[in-house]
Amino acid sequence: MHNLVLLIVCFLAGVLLRHAGRLPGTTSQVLNGVIIHVSLPAVTLLHVHNLRLSGDVLVMAAMPWLHFGLAALFFLFLGRVLRLRRSVVGALLLTGGLGNTSFVGLPMIEAFYGSEALVHGIIVDQAGSFMVLSTLGITVAGMYAGERPGVGTIARRIVTFPPFLALAAALVLIPVEYPGWLTVLLARLADTLAPLALLSVGFQLHAGHVGGNLRNLAAGLGFKLVLAPIFFLFLYGGVLGLRGLSVEVTLFEAAMPPMVTAGIIAQEHDIEPRLASLMVAVGIVLSFVSLPAWAFVFDRFF
Template identity: 45%
Template sequence: MISVLGLLFTSLLLGMAARRSGRFHEHTAHVLNAYVLNVALPALVLRSVHGLTLVPELLLSAAVPWVIFGAAWLLFRAVGPRLGLAPGSVAALVLTGGLGNTSFVGLPLIEGLLGPEGLRVAVVVDQLGSFLALATVATIYAARAAEKETHPAALWKKLVGFMPLVALVLALLTHPWAYPTWVDGVLARLGATLTPLTLFSVGYQLRLSGLRGRGKALCLGLGYKLVLAPAGIALLLLALPRLDRLSFEVTVLQAGMAPMVTGAILAVDHGLDPELSALMVGVGIPLSLLTVPTALWLMG
C-alpha cells in the first residue's frame, strides 16, 4: 500500500512541478485528459471487467455508488446556488463529490485495512458501481451541464462515443472467452498508465492559490464525499441487514473514498470549473487517508 500511495503523491507533485517549470505546453493537461479517457481508462475497463466474477448477493454493494451520485446531484443542486456557486461549479462538485476513487485509492486502502478478502467486495463496488456510473449517468450529466443539450439524439451520440462505455460493453460481450496472453499484457500496460497520468494532469492544473475563495465549495464537496456519504450509506445498510460484516465495512469505506480522479478529468474535459475539480482531488486524496481509517475505527 505504501508504494501505491507513494505513486499517487509523486505523480501529483510532478504535475505541479511540471507546470512551474514552464517546460510543458499550455495544452498539456488537455492532451493527457484525452489520452486517459480514450486509451488508458478503456484499456483498464476491458481488462478488469472482462475478468470480473459477480456474486449476486453483492449487487447491493454495487448499487451504493449510484445512490451516492444521485444524492450528490440533489444536494449540490439544492445547496450550491444558495452558497453563490455558479452552475459550472455545481456540476464540478456533482462529478467529483458524486464519484469515488474506489479503484486507485480504494483498492489498496481496503487491502491494507481489511486484508485481501476485502478486495472481493471492493472490486464489485468499483467496477459495477463507480466505473459504470461514470460511463453512463455521469457522462450524460457532464454533457448536459456543459452544453445544456437536452435532445435525446445528441445525448445518445455523446454516450455512444464515450470510449470507456464502449470498452465496458465489449468486456461484457467477450466475457465467456479468455483474452490471448499478449492482448491481456497490452491492456495491463496501457491501463497501468492511468493512475500516474491522471494525477500528473490534476497536479498540473492544481493551484493551491485557488484555495482562496473556494472554502465553501470545498467544504460542501469534501464534507459530503468524505463524511456525509459514508455515514448515510452506513445507516441505509443497517436498515437493510442483508450484508455480512466484512461486506458492510468494505461498502461503507468505499462510499467514503476520495473524489474520483477520472470524474475530475471528465469535468475538466467539459470545461466545468477545472480549478475546483482539481482542488477536490488534490485536497480530497490526502484527507481521505485520515477519514477512511477513522470510519473503520468508528464502525469497530
C-alpha cells in the same frame, strides 16, 4: 504503501512540471486522451473479464445515481437556506454530486485494496459515475446554462466513449479465455493508468481565487468528502446490512473528491468556473488525507 507513494509522487510531479513551465499547457489534455483511449479501456478489458455478474453489480452501479440525487436535495435545500445564486447551486451540484471515481478513484483503490479490487471500481465508474455524468450531469449543466441537450446528443456521447465501448466488449468476452500474450499486453497498458492519471491531475491543479468562495467551497467539500460517505456507510452497511469487498470499494468510491470532468463541464458552461475549479483542485488535495481516513474506517467497520 508503495502504491500510495507512487500516486503522491506522480501528483507532485504534475504540479512541479506545471510551475516549471517545462511542458506545454495542453499536456493534461494529451495525458487525459491517452488515459481515456488506452489506459482505462485496457484496465476495463483486463479486469471486467474476470467479473461474475451478481446482485453486487447493481448495488455498486446504484451508488453514483443515489449520490447525485442526494446532492441535488442537499444543494437545492442549501441554496434556499443560504440564498445562493442559481449558478452557485449548479456548480456545487455538478462538482459535489459527481465523484472522481476514475482518474483518482481507480489508482486509490489499487493502492488501498489491491489490483483485484479494480473491477468493482470500474463498475461504479462506468455503470454509475460515467452514466450519471453523461445523462443527468450534462442535462443539469445545460439547464443551469440555459440549454437543453437532446436525447440523441446524450446517447451519442455515451456510445462513442472509449471506456464504455471497452466495458461492452469486456462483458461480451467474459466467456472467452484470453490468450496469454493479450493478458500481458493489457496488464502493461493498464499499469499506466495510475501514474498518468495523477500526473495529469497534478498538472491541472488550479488553486483559483478562494476569496468570496470559502463558504461555498466548505459546504461543497463538506458534503462530498464527509457527509456523502457517512450517508452511504449508514445506508449500505447499516440499513441494508451489506458486507464484502465490493461494498467496501463502493463506499470508498463514494468518498472520492469531485470529478475533474464535472468541473470542466461547469467551466465550459460558465457555471461559476472559479468555484468549480476550486472544488476539484482543493478536493483532490484534501482527499490525500480524507481517503486514507475513510479506508481505515471502512476496514474497521467491515
